[in-house]
Amino acid sequence: MDWHFVFSQALTQAIGPTMLIYAIAAIGLNVQFGYTGLLNFGQAAFAAMGAYGLALTVVAAGLPFWWGIAVGLLAAVAMALLLGIPTLRLRADYLAIVTIAAAEIVRRLARSTVWSEHTGGSDGIRGFSEPFFAMSPYSDDANWSFAFVSMENGRLTVDLGIVDFQYSDRDLWIMTVGWALIAVFLVVLGLLVHSPWGRVLKGIREDEEAVRSLGKNVFAYKMQALVIGGLIGATAGFVFALSRANVQPDTFSTDFTFYFYVVLILGGAARLFGPVLGAALFWFLYNLLSQTLNQAIRAELIPAGALSSIQVGPLVFFLLGLGMVLLLIYRPQGILGNRRELMLDVR
């Protein structure tokens, strides 16, 4: 068993590009669900708005990269308004139903053959990410080393002895941008949730009728939360599309949204750092379990008849699901949550 490899992989992924997508999308969900109590089950569709907005603008319309970013953000705002206007005046569960349906509509439209000459149907779109990587300060032929940090043909290795981290130059650029975005989002949200504006959101989460009776336009606040969360979701879509250099409709399935919820609940909803910690922990555990099982099979610690390497993936998700159930039983507030707060009777 190569424990060095297992832990290096797990830690590398815990702060890597994939984790960033989930962390950013969950930050958006935290605004909507964590602070305002809006059950948005269509966060994957907001990410799809960002990803497809960017890809279609650049590839199908031939416009510059920044136009793509603008289109992606505008598409997310449009979708938030479209979903919010009919449902935000109704009871909370209507938004859940509508968003889950809308997310499926978006995915099926993207993969339908009607517009496949533009969208690529189920194959998706590629060839929009070069302008982004052209902005990267990291070159693929850098060679240097300093103490435990070394760069070899653009590949960064941070060797801490017990574990090491390795990233390609593209990963590094995605991570630089992704972590910078997270920092900006957390600073802005930190200011907002501790302001009177954030207090109204929390009030709405507790009891929107009461907040209405105190003279607040609850609909407007819920819409603001839906739009802000949707914009952050679209940003996660940009990072997702750029880090993979393609968009594919089936990656924006409802599972995607549910993993955002897992990440958010794991870290602690309505906690500023909850989504980031949750995403890091989720990807650490996911990689730790898969690499451990793979290594164990390779080292023949697990008999070949009991578990094959193809079965590792589903088994890991089974174990993570079990972990989630145990978390909800023994620590329903998540890692950062406040148990005293959660144990109050919520009417």
Place this chain on the structure above:
Amino acid sequence: MSDSETEREEAVFREAHQAALEALADVAPEPGVAKPDPILSATGVRRAFGGLVAVDVEHLEVQRGTITALIGPNGAGKTTLFNLLTGFDRPSRGTWEFDGRSAKRLRSYQMAQAGMVRTFQLTKALTRMTVLDNMLIAAPDQLGERLWAGLIHGMWRGQEVGNRAKALRLLERFNLADKCHDYAGELSGGQRKLLEMARALMLEPKMVMLDEPMAGVNPALKQSLLEHIKELREEGMTVLFVEHDMDMIHEIADWVVVMAAGQVITEGTPDQISSDPRVIDAYLGAHHDGAAH
């Protein structure tokens, strides 16, 4: 404010109350009767749920500066009328004026901004927020509640300090000051009632609508709630409340409106009402045994 000023103001309030009582003394005890200075005046308010007419009030006026009780048997439409007047429900038809302006098209939050604040039959404390935050959220016109201004601490800090002082004064008055950093969900049922009333006062309303303020409150607290309601009148507010408890109505109400089957069947002072056979009929059924007539 100096003591003499406070005293003078209190005297003014007491006078205003006395004047309102005197004004009501000349009002005939009939349904829909006009009042000398109504703060609220509703005409032809009707709310039907499918074929069921829950509320059909021809005319109703509430005298400014009085405590008016709205009573009636279960299903009489009291809470529905409450919801209509406060903008929480939309009428099938009808118009009403609040404080001289048409209130028919106002939504619930606009009614609150206009000065009519309600409480709920089942108290709505914001459970996972502190008692102080429950108060602060009710403060009107806080600039920091706008998205852009919320980002800039300096824009709302000053207002917040003022609101906090006001909230603490109110909490003191309602005996909740020592709970101000507890979660509202940790309060007892009675304390939540007090909190809800204190929170409504943060808006400095002209009219307070209390939906069954005494429901599920123990007798000791009942007395203190009664005193608090009387204080509202002394401060110049108008109170309309839904209640079942006749003792309470006798103790604090200046005027009583009786509803049955969606309509106002009679109005009058508490004494006039308790001797009115229509009220007894409405509560016990028209053909109850031992009817007085």
